[in-house]
Structures are given as structure tokens and as C-alpha cells.
Amino acid sequence: MLQLDRDGAEVVRRALSPDAVQALKVALQAHDEGRPGQRLGNLMELRSWLGPESVAGQIARKRLGTHAAPVRALLFDKNATSNWALGWHQDRTIAVKARHEVEGFEHWNRKDGVDHVEPPFELIERMLTLRIHLDPVTQNNAPLLIALGTHCLGRIVEGDLNGVVERHGTYVCEADVGDIWIYRTAILHASKRANSPNRRRVLQVDFSADRLPPPLRWHVAA
DSSP states (O other): OOOHHHHSEEEETTOSOHHHHHHHHHHTGGGOSOOSOEEOOOGGGGHHHHSTTSHHHHHHHHHHOTTOEEEEEEEEEEOSSSOOOEEEEOOOOEEESSOOOOTTOEEEEEETTEEEEEOOHHHHHTOEEEEEESSOBOTTSOOEEEOTTGGGSOSOOGGGHHHHHHHHOOEEEOBOTTOEEEEETTSOEEEOOOSSOOOEEEEEEEEEOOOOOTTOOBSOOO
16 A cells, blocks of 8 residues: 555545535536646635545645645546647646746746746645546556655656656556545656546646745635
């Protein structure tokens, strides 16, 4: 069994009931466009699933403390007409309300009209990423791949990625409907194209207990 601190990942099986999953699917219908990763700007509409009293919120608060809050959410919808691959990488950016020049926050860019920036990597290392599974994920429809223990290596330079994966190995994160996978946000991960592209919807949510240095502010919070 994987352990979050040791391996960088763990799973809570059947964290959401079938009724809760169905209600979440309905809540996400307006964003259900089959895109590689649709950024959700207003998390208040998902408070029942992401707020402090929700299952996901309690999972995050148990591991990050009572100040843990969702700070970014993306809906992934991999299917027969939208079937992409993503190479090995670490998540290094956060979404903020507006651009302000603050020491240690670098490499600004805009995605879907939202300012993103690379913070000091120590902030990324303190974050958690939760993936809430709305459809089954098997070996054939592109489960997330992770390299165990790589959350402990700090910021990995691009040229070292393949060597790190070879040393640490690849773990395949299969899931059933309602499962929630929990990852240290800094873990090295990837995703292949699906061999049998049955629909694979995942709500991915980043949680943090940190406040950003003023005047920077997180872009969203539930």
C-alpha cells in the first residue's frame, strides 16, 4: 500500500458515494467539453465537494492542517475524440489573481486569461493534488503514471527526468468511480494516450495551506 509521505501518493477507495459522484457530474456539466484540461475559475459552485466540510476538504485538512484550501481546479475529460499524452514533468506553476513582481516568483505566463507563475519550489512541495475520479481508469484508458518518491528530490531539471524515472520506476494509478488519489504536487508524473479511449473524467484539485506574500493572491478558493 502506498504511503503519501514515503511514496508521494496514496489512494482513498470509494471516497465518494455513487450519488455524490452523479451529483458532481451534473455540477460539472457546464464545463464538460472534452478538453485536455479545463481550468475552473469559480470553485464556490463546487463547495459541496471541495469546501472544508467536504470529503476532499477533510482529506486535505488532515494532511495539510486546518488552513488547507483548494487553490486551483482542472477538469480532464479524455475520450475517443480528445485523447492526448503528457510527458514526464513536475507541476511547478500556480494561478494567481494578478501579476505582481515578488522576489522568488518567476516565469510568468497567462493560461485561459489567468496569470500563472512559478513560485519558490518549497511552496509546491507543501501542496497536495487530489484527483477525484468520475469514471473508471484502467490500464487501457490512460491512468496517471507516477515515479514513486520523486516528491523528495526537489526541482528536477529537464535533462534529468528520464534518468530519474528509470531509477525510481513507474507506478500505474488505476481507479474506480469515486476513488480519490492524493499526490504530493511535486511528484514526477505523466500520462499516455489511451489504448481503449473510454471516457475518463477526472476533477483535479490543488490544495495549499500557504498564504501568498502580498500583494499576490490565489486565483480561486472555495
